[in-house]
Amino acid sequence: MMDKVRIGIIGTGYIGNVHGRIYARNPRAEISALFDIIPERAELAAKSIGGRVCRSREELLENCDAVLVCTPNRTHKEIALAALDAGRHVFCEKPFAIGIEDAATLRDAADRSGRVFQVGHNRRFANVYQKLRSLIDEDKPHSAHIKMNRGELLNPSWTGDVEVTGGFLYETTIHLFDMMRFQFGEIEELVAYGSQHEYPELDEFSVIFKFRSGFHCTFASSSDASWHFPFERIEVFCHHRTIITEEMERLFDSRGTDANFETYAYHMVEKEERWGYSTEDDEFLSAVIDSHPPLVTAHDGFKSVELVESVYSAIRTGEKIRF
Ligand SMILES: NC(=O)c1ccc[n+]([C@@H]2O[C@H](COP(=O)([O-])OP(=O)(O)OC[C@H]3O[C@@H](n4cnc5c(N)ncnc54)[C@H](O)[C@@H]3O)[C@@H](O)[C@H]2O)c1
Numbered sequence: 037m038m039d040k041v042r043i044g045i046i047g048t049g050y051i052g053n054v055h056g057r058i059y060a061r062n063p064r065a066e067i068s069a070l071f072d073i074i075p076e077r078a079e080l081a082a083k084s085i086g087g088r089v090c091r092s093r094e095e096l097l098e099n100c101d102a103v104l105v106c107t108p109n110r111t112h113k114e115i116a117l118a119a120l121d122a123g124r125h126v127f128c129e130k131p132f133a134i135g136i137e138d139a140a141t142l143r144d145a146a147d148r149s150g151r152v153f154q155v156g157h158n159r160r161f162a163n164v165y166q167k168l169r170s171l172i173d174e175d176k177p178h179s180a181h182i183k184m185n186r187g188e189l190l191n192p193s194w195t196g197d198v199e200v201t202g203g204f205l206y207e208t209t210i211h212l213f214d215m216m217r218f219q220f221g222e223i224e225e226l227v228a229y230g231s232q233h234e235y236p237e238l239d240e241f242s243v244i245f246k247f248r249s250g251f252h253c254t255f256a257s258s259s260d261a262s263w264h265f266p267f268e269r270i271e272v273f274c275h276h277r278t279i280i281t282e283e284m285e286r287l288f289d290s291r292g293t294d295a296n297f298e299t300y301a302y303h304m305v306e307k308e309e310r311w312g313y314s315t316e317d318d319e320f321l322s323a324v325i326d327s328h329p330p331l332v333t334a335h336d337g338f339k340s341v342e343l344v345e346s347v348y349s350a351i352r353t354g355e356k357i358r359f
Pocket residue numbers: 046047048049050051052071072073074077106107108109111129130131156157158192207
C-alpha cells in the first residue's frame with residue numbers, strides 16, 4: 037500500500053503555491069514535480085516547497101502519483117484529461133470545467149479511470165461551513181439569503197477575461213453554488229436576472245433557487261461591490277432561528293423568540309485551515325492512500341458547472357429552469 041503520495045503541481049501561481057506549502061509539510065506527501073508554462077515560476081516555487089522543475093507536462097506526469105491542476109479555468113479539462121490518461125490521481129481546482137459538454141466529458145473520464153478525482157471546492161472543509169452543516173443537520177432550514185460578491189475582476193489579470201474564466205459565475209460564485217448543494221441538497225428549479233456594468237460580460241446577478249426538499253433561497257452576486265466585509269454571507273432561517281455566516285470568519289446562531297445569539301469565531305485559525313485548504317488537501321491524500329472516493333467528486337464538479345450554465349441560460353432566455 038502506498039504510504040507517501042508523490043505530488044506533481046501544474047501551474048505554480050497563487051493557488052499552486054498554497055497547496056504546495058501545505059503538502060510540503062505533510063508527512064504523507066512529497067512534492068515531486070512542478071511544471072508551469074512560465075518556467076521561472078516553477079523554479080521560484082521549488083525554492084520554497086521543493087520538487088523537480090519539469091520542462092514539459094509529460095516529464096511531470098512521469099514523475100508523480102497525483103497531479104494538482106492549478107492553472108487558469110479554461111485549461112482544466114485538457115490538463116486533467118491528460119493526467120487521467122497517464123493513470124494519475126487528480127486534484128482539479130475549481131471550476132471543474134467550462135460548459136456542460138466539457139464537464140460531462142471530464143466527469144465520464146474520471147468515472148472510467150478508477151483514479152481519485154477531487155474538485156477544489158475548499159469551502160466545504162472550512163470551519164464555518166462545517167459548523168453550519170452540523171447546525172442545519174439538527175434543525176430544518178426553511179429558506180436562506182446568500183451573497184457572494186467580489187471587489188473586482190482585475191487580480192489575477194485573467195479574472196476579467198471571459199475567454200479564460202468562462203464568465204464571472206465560474207470565478208468565486210461557483211464556490212457558493214457548490215455550497216448550496218452541500219448544505220441544502222439538490223436544486224429543482226431556478227429563475228435568474230443579470231446585467232452588465234463594469235466588465236464586458238454579465239457581472240451582476242440575482243437568482244432564486246427552489247430545492248427538492250421544498251427549501252428555497254435568494255442569491256445575489258456582484259463582481260464590483262468593493263471588498264466590503266463580509267463579501268460572502270449565508271443567512272439561514274429555521275423555526276424561530278437564524279444562522280448567519282460571515283466569510284470564513286464567524287457564525288452567529290440566534291434561537292428562540294428573543295434577540296440572544298451565540299457567536300463562533302474562527303479568525304484566530306490559520307487561513308489555510310480556516311478556508312478549508314489544509315483539510316481538503318489531507319482528505320485528497322486519504323482518498324488516494326486508502327482507495328476511497330473523495331469528498332468532492334467529479335459529479336459534484338459537474339453539478340456546479342451545470343448550475344452556472346443554467347443561470348446563464350435562464351438569463352438569456354428569460355425562462356425558469358427545471359432540473
Ligand atoms: N479554491 C480556491 O479558493 C481558489 C483560489 C484561487 C484560485 N483558484 C483557481 O485556481 C486556478 C489558478 O488560479 P491562480 O489564482 O493560482 O492563478 P495564477 O495566475 O496565480 O496561476 C496560474 C499559473 O498557471 C500557469 N499556467 C497557465 N497555463 C498553463 C498551462 N497550460 N500549463 C502549465 N501552467 C500554466 C501560469 O503561468 C500561472 O503561473 C484558477 O482556476 C482559479 O479559479 C481557486
